[in-house]
Amino acid sequence: MAIITRLDRVLADRKMQLNELAERTGISNVNLSLLKTGKVKAVRFSTLSAVCRELGCQPGDLLEYTPGGDEQEEE
């Protein structure tokens, strides 16, 4: 996948656990774990908004585009 998530990095910077973020955002632990490990196909704006609100960050802090990731995906 060309888009990779940096949720683990932001959580570490904020010294927050995934459980706490799940509780604050109302998003399940399972879904946040999938988001953290990059095993999702899509993210809703509402989810992104909730995570950014609780972590005090921008979407660009959480998501990163890697050129060539699409080619690897097609292979």
Add this chain to the structure above:
Amino acid sequence: MNKKDYLEKTKKLARITRILCRIGIIASAIGVGILAVTVIVAYVLPPERIKPMQEGGKLSIFLTDNLFIPADVLTSVEALRGFLMALLARISVGIAVFIVAAFHLMGLLKSVENGAPFEPQNVTRLRKIGVVLMIGSIIVPTVTSVSAILMADSNLLDIKANSMIDITLLLCGLLIIVLAGIFAYGARLQREHDQTV
């Protein structure tokens, strides 16, 4: 009726249908079993111990749309044995088609009860049901017609057998295969939804 009520009613209906399918399968299997035992007994017992229909009796049974067997034909042991065998063949094939289709339908209904109608296995189940019905649309009338012809050959009755394809069953099978394609699309949407956080 709001969405939640509608879903609950759908799940309830699926559960009732699944129970009816199960009852139908058990009843059909028992019926065929009883008929099979009857046929075996009719062939095993010596002829002098079998009492065929009396002439002028009122029993009439439909074997095909064109075959109407009055009771006064079944007045010999050979005729009775042949009739029972033909009946067993015709009913067994029809019930076999029903049981296979109902078995897969029960799996589909169970997934509806669980709130996951668009799982990939349901696509496979629907395809199998459709194929079974399409095959049944040829086999069931064929067995019925062959049974009727064999009975005619045994000089029981002068009959003509036709309609080697059950069009209704064939169209139902085709429609269910189309439905399987729709469910495949639904399964793809479900997967994308599940992979979206």
